Amino acid sequence: MLTAFHRLYSDVNAANLKVQLTHTPKEKLAPENLTFGTTFSDHMLEIDWDAKDGWHDPHIVPFGNLELHPASSALHYGLECFEGMKAYIDGEGKARLFRPMDNFNRLNDSCARLCMPKFNAKEVEKCLEELVRLDKGWIPNKEGYSLYLRPTVIATHPILGIAPAARVKLFVIASPVGPYYKDGFKPIKLWATKEYVRAFPGGTGNTKVGGNYGPGILAQQQAASRGCSQVLWLTPGTQCNGDLFCTEVGAMNQFFLWKDKKTGKPTLVTAPLDGTILPGITRRSILELVREDPEIKKMGITVEERHYTIQEVCDTVKDGRMIEAFGCGTAAIVTPVNGIQFEDVDYAIPAGKDGVAGDLTNAVYHKMLSIQYGKEAHPWSVLLD
Numbered sequence: 001m002l003t004a005f006h007r008l009y010s011d012v013n014a015a016n017l018k019v020q021l022t023h024t025p026k027e028k029l030a031p032e033n034l035t036f037g038t039t040f041s042d043h044m045l046e047i048d049w050d051a052k053d054g055w056h057d058p059h060i061v062p063f064g065n066l067e068l069h070p071a072s073s074a075l076h077y078g079l080e081c082f083e084g085m086k087a088y089i090d091g092e093g094k095a096r097l098f099r100p101m102d103n104f105n106r107l108n109d110s111c112a113r114l115c116m117p118k119f120n121a122k123e124v125e126k127c128l129e130e131l132v133r134l135d136k137g138w139i140p141n142k143e144g145y146s147l148y149l150r151p152t153v154i155a156t157h158p159i160l161g162i163a164p165a166a167r168v169k170l171f172v173i174a175s176p177v178g179p180y181y182k183d184g185f186k187p188i189k190l191w192a193t194k195e196y197v198r199a200f201p202g203g204t205g206n207t208k209v210g211g212n213y214g215p216g217i218l219a220q221q222q223a224a225s226r227g228c229s230q231v232l233w234l235t236p237g238t239q240c241n242g243d244l245f246c247t248e249v250g251a252m253n254q255f256f257l258w259k260d261k262k263t264g265k266p267t268l269v270t271a272p273l274d275g276t277i278l279p280g281i282t283r284r285s286i287l288e289l290v291r292e293d294p295e296i297k298k299m300g301i302t303v304e305e306r307h308y309t310i311q312e313v314c315d316t317v318k319d320g321r322m323i324e325a326f327g328c329g330t331a332a333i334v335t336p337v338n339g340i341q342f343e344d345v346d347y348a349i350p351a352g353k354d355g356v357a358g359d360l361t362n363a364v365y366h367k368m369l370s371i372q373y374g375k376e377a378h379p380w381s382v383l384l385d
């Protein structure tokens, strides 16, 4: 029998959300002065969990520092995972989210990989909606601008043993951001390297866990010293026959559009979700658009989610069959790729008639913007009233 002293092991319930408003609202920067991830809105969402009681009541509180025990296992063993999503202001001044449930479902998958507790994704999404409504004034009201949302889960369990955490904190902070491209697309060059590996079969490449990102910074620096903007991550094939599969780029999924070697038909190639690739929501949206959107379908492109090697990419460039290439993710939507460096050789990738971005890159970019900013009704865009 339950008594007043026994709380039911509970899941998140948005109806119990408590809101504590800030007494000291901050000054907002002019939109043109925003730098990614450096300024934050007035409030944040916090939901604690412990193994005895489950998820506690959600709280929206004034933005501020967290107090953490120095033995918290997030700080020692990387028990941390996160999401990246955005809130937009549409033409009628209303706030919108883009496929937010996909982010919370993916966050649950990341939690499960780290033996951290799952949560009711819909209830947490409702709490996030409240945070966005409350800090709506922080969403810059200009196309291309948005409020970047960073849901995060950390293990706050203060024990140095390596074990599943018995205490966890989920929080969401929000940062106003400008468009990735202020004056049109800037194509980037990628460095494909054998030296570093981001993910491998059985690893954590398909989850957004903090441990995937810190070790990539060194490779990123070396890419920069070679005049490349990002690393094209390669993973040795499981057959161990020396094949190096292309996986993804920095924190973006990668697409190549080329003429198929046999048929000559335009074919959009991207790595499959084999456990080493982050299942990007932008990736998924682009695949769905190319397969189903009436306008984009007219381009007659065949889609292939399959393993492909760096050698295949280089050969395609050498044969003159490469049409265009782009990376994709929430931050930039799409980023045109105009070159790849592999084993000190540069392979130039066409970047459309204007030398900036190809037709598919442009089509996908404008379609996504149109959906995200509510210029057309679409089930992916969630309107907050």
Ligand SMILES: *Cc1c(COP(=O)(O)O)cnc(C)c1O
Pocket: 084, 208, 248, 250, 251, 252, 253, 278, 279, 280, 281, 282, 283, 328, 329, 330, 331
């Ligand atoms: C976040 C991320 C992406 C892009 O995912 P979206 O859901 O499209 O933002 C791609 N690759 C990696 C490694 C990432 O961390």
